[in-house]
Amino acid sequence: MSQIAFVAFWLAMASYAGATVLYAYYLLNKRQALSWYATFLTGAGFLLHTASIGFQSSATDGTELTGANVLILMAWALVLVYFALEHVWKLKIYGTVLVPAALVLMLIAQLLGASTSVLKELSGHQRELLDSWRVGIHVALIAFANAGFAIAAVASVAYLVIERQLKRRTSSKLFKRMPSLAQTDMVARRSILWAFPAYSAGLLLGVLRAIETDVELWWADPRVVLAGLVWAFFGGYVLLRWMKGWAGRSAAYLALAGFVLVAIVAVVARTVESGFHLFGL
Amino acid sequence: MHLVLVGLSHKTAPVEIREKLTFPANVQPEALSALTRGDEINEAVILSTCNRTEIYAVAATEDGGVEAVLDFLATFHDLDRHELVRYLYVVSGDAVVRHLFRVVASLDSMVIGEAQILHQVKEAYDHAFSAGATGRAFNKLFRQSFEVGKRVRTETAIGESAVSISYAAVELAKKVFDTLDGRTILILGAGKMSELTAKHLVSQGVARVLVVNRTFARAEELAERFCGTAVEYDRLYDALRETDIVISSTAATEYVITKRDLAPAAKHRSRPLFLIDIAVPRDIDPDVNDLSGVFLYDIDDLNGVVESNLEERMVEARRAEGIIDEEIASFFAWLEAMEVVPTVAAIRAKAEVIRQMELEKAMKRLDLSEKDRKTVEALTCAIVNKMLHGPTARLKKASAGKDGYVYMDIARALYGLEDSEDKHGPGAFRNLLNVKAREIVEKQKETGDTFGDCGA
Numbered sequence: 001m002s003q004i005a006f007v008a009f010w011l012a013m014a015s016y017a018g019a020t021v022l023y024a025y026y027l028l029n030k031r032q033a034l035s036w037y038a039t040f041l042t043g044a045g046f047l048l049h050t051a052s053i054g055f056q057s058s059a060t061d062g063t064e065l066t067g068a069n070v071l072i073l074m075a076w077a078l079v080l081v082y083f084a085l086e087h088v089w090k091l092k093i094y095g096t097v098l099v100p101a102a103l104v105l106m107l108i109a110q111l112l113g114a115s116t117s118v119l120k121e122l123s124g125h126q127r128e129l130l131d132s133w134r135v136g137i138h139v140a141l142i143a144f145a146n147a148g149f150a151i152a153a154v155a156s157v158a159y160l161v162i163e164r165q166l167k168r169r170t171s172s173k174l175f176k177r178m179p180s181l182a183q184t185d186m187v188a189r190r191s192i193l194w195a196f197p198a199y200s201a202g203l204l205l206g207v208l209r210a211i212e213t214d215v216e217l218w219w220a221d222p223r224v225v226l227a228g229l230v231w232a233f234f235g236g237y238v239l240l241r242w243m244k245g246w247a248g249r250s251a252a253y254l255a256l257a258g259f260v261l262v263a264i265v266a267v268v269a270r271t272v273e274s275g276f277h278l279f280g281l
Numbered sequence: 282m283h284l285v286l287v288g289l290s291h292k293t294a295p296v297e298i299r300e301k302l303t304f305p306a307n308v309q310p311e312a313l314s315a316l317t318r319g320d321e322i323n324e325a326v327i328l329s330t331c332n333r334t335e336i337y338a339v340a341a342t343e344d345g346g347v348e349a350v351l352d353f354l355a356t357f358h359d360l361d362r363h364e365l366v367r368y369l370y371v372v373s374g375d376a377v378v379r380h381l382f383r384v385v386a387s388l389d390s391m392v393i394g395e396a397q398i399l400h401q402v403k404e405a406y407d408h409a410f411s412a413g414a415t416g417r418a419f420n421k422l423f424r425q426s427f428e429v430g431k432r433v434r435t436e437t438a439i440g441e442s443a444v445s446i447s448y449a450a451v452e453l454a455k456k457v458f459d460t461l462d463g464r465t466i467l468i469l470g471a472g473k474m475s476e477l478t479a480k481h482l483v484s485q486g487v488a489r490v491l492v493v494n495r496t497f498a499r500a501e502e503l504a505e506r507f508c509g510t511a512v513e514y515d516r517l518y519d520a521l522r523e524t525d526i527v528i529s530s531t532a533a534t535e536y537v538i539t540k541r542d543l544a545p546a547a548k549h550r551s552r553p554l555f556l557i558d559i560a561v562p563r564d565i566d567p568d569v570n571d572l573s574g575v576f577l578y579d580i581d582d583l584n585g586v587v588e589s590n591l592e593e594r595m596v597e598a599r600r601a602e603g604i605i606d607e608e609i610a611s612f613f614a615w616l617e618a619m620e621v622v623p624t625v626a627a628i629r630a631k632a633e634v635i636r637q638m639e640l641e642k643a644m645k646r647l648d649l650s651e652k653d654r655k656t657v658e659a660l661t662c663a664i665v666n667k668m669l670h671g672p673t674a675r676l677k678k679a680s681a682g683k684d685g686y687v688y689m690d691i692a693r694a695l696y697g698l699e700d701s702e703d704k705h706g707p708g709a710f711r712n713l714l715n716v717k718a719r720e721i722v723e724k725q726k727e728t729g730d731t732f733g734d735c736g737a
Contacts, residue, residue, distance in 0.1 A: 162456070166453070166456065166457065166576045167570060167576065169578060169582040169585065169586075171585075171586055171589045171590075173593065176438075176441070176442060176593075179459070180455060180456050180457065180458065180459035181456065181457050181458075181459075181553060182457065182458050182459040182460075182552075182553070183459045186459075245549075245551040246551075247551045247552065247574070248551075248553065248573060248574045249573055249574070250573070
């Protein structure tokens with residue numbers, strides 16, 4: 001099973017790599033047919049990616065929540081959310097960034113290696129902590145929320161680039177291929193609107209699980225602290241947008257800063273050996 | 282078959298001449314009938330637009346065809362032929378195909394990449410087709426030219442970017458707002474240029490038009506034209522709070538909109554404000570562009586966008602030339618098949634394949650000596666040669682005539698020579714024969730041999 005998962009994983013990466021090249025070519029040249037092939041390859045990669053996760057889970061009697069596996073899940077969520085984005089808003093242009101981003105996450109996961117040694121060293125109490133459906137949903141919700149934050153960040157970068165071009169009154173081929181200012185703002189806003197409740201629910205499930213298993217000083221775990229900071233940041237974003245009518249450049253910078261925090265959480269979670277989230281290393 | 286083109290365009294003739302040589306839709310049947318009445322012109326298509334009048338013809342002879350078209354133009358429009366010739370260009374042979382493909386791809390247009398020409402050529406062809414003035418050659422040529430036009434438009438970005446000031450403004454507004462549906466525009470000043478730009482914006486779905494002018498009556502007049510609302514001049518900044526796009530074109534000598542006055546309104550906006558200043562001297566302080574969410578384009582900026590778009594179209598035009606080269610090669614491959622030598626060669630090769638196959642079958646059943654075998658082989662060769670000699674000789678003779686390619690076409694149809702190229706052919710056996718025939722011809726080309734053992 002794990003061998004099939006391994007092959008499917010590499011085939012998925014190859015498909016994403018092919019899609020990345022096609023998306024880039026689609027961005028630079030007007031080749032509608034190429035975008036179709038890019039979507040096709042991304043779809044094929046996604047199915048292989050799903051199969052790989054499924055086979056690996058079967059081989060290990062459930063998905064092990066190692067740092068590498070969580071990255072693979074995040075890449076999977078990112079592609080799935082991108083497909084939803086492409087389907088709902090008919091925006092293929094985001095594939096030029098999101099598909100390679102998923103590929104990079106998978107490559108990092110591969111570099112980290114599927115280290116299960118950390119899991120073997122876990123104490124009985126920590127194992128008990130993981131033994132609940134809530135943990136799986138907690139991870140899934142956070143993965144999807146992170147995918148949403150990533151899409152908002154990409155849209156915000158696009159917003160800033162387009163705004164800069166418009167302010168400077170310069171035009172380029174790339175500028176013409178980019179979506180409109182209003183659309184990038186809308187994508188960022190809606191992505192966060194969907195991601196924030198998912199993140200909140202994910203955090204809530206994690207906290208509930210920590211409380212019910214009597215984890216000492218759970219709130220002092222660096223990952224929990226930083227995740228709380230991310231939550232507060234995006235909570236502030238939502239409030240400022242809807243209460244104060246923030247939009248445009250400032251909202252884009254805020255979304256970007258929020259994503260930087262998300263990235264910091266991801267790095268800390270995989271490097272700092274403290275707190276109870278040790279299984280995520 | 283000789284392809285001939287006689288015409289004039291914006292590049293060779295002023296409008297005073299071009300307007301004398303037009304062929305409106307209602308006169309085309311009569312004109313096409315007059316053009317193809319004689320022996321010289323076999324097929325014709327008349328393309329008549331505001332920028333060009335071109336007569337495409339399939340003629341029996343090249344010179345005769347050109348003369349016939351020139352005579353027709355002068356007679357039909359009652360013009361002095363010698364005077365007319367000064368403005369005309371004559372294209373013949375292969376260059377006609379390239380010219381048509383370039384025209385359809387809008388590479389020969391006044392504004393490269395404009396979309397209208399494809400539709401105009403289609404119309405011209407439809408008129409000729411309805412009048413019975415086209416045959417197989419032009420049916421193929423013009424239909425392929427439409428494919429060229431479509432390919433160029435879909436595979437290149439030649440027609441994507443705006444090349445006029447007003448369209449550039451619309452394009453930029455869309456870059457800011459994505460769609461103009463439900464947007465509010467404010468026309469500041471009642472100049473012609475702002476009116477034209479506003480027209481383009483309104484055609485894109487703008488919901489509300491506000492007009493501000495020093496003379497309120499003039500503002501009301503313009504607002505009425507757009508079903509909009511006239512606003513008092515001193516309520517300009519109030520109106521700006523509700524506005525998404527401003528088109529400014531007043532005759533004021535000082536800035537009408539300043540950064541200091543706009544800043545409070547801009548600060549409380551949650552959506553962008555796009556300002557188009559087409560006045561000279563400018564109406565809007567350039568510093569307003571520094572305000573967050575405010576985008577200002579003056580006439581020079583719009584000109585810059587247009588120039589950049591034109592440059593891009595030139596780059597795309599080079600890509601379009603590549604597509605045209607491919608399509609020309611495809612058309613000439615078809616045309617070559619219509620020539621007499623390859624047609625006769627294909628008929629003979631096909632007959633030779635059949636002869637060899639039948640001979641082989643018969644030889645398996647008969648136990649013949651080597652001498653008898655050679656006699657039978659010579660017999661079959663003689664039968665094939667005699668059967669084909671008359672038709673091929675007459676085909677060669679007919680090919681030199683006015684309707685030569687029609688004979689060729691019929692011959693190819695009768696011998697089933699085209700089915701190998703066509704997936705809808707009647708059967709695999711025929712295709713196999715064609716493939717084998719082609720192999721034999723190729724082999725003979727390599728060895729310098731002519732039609733197999735039989736000779737021709």
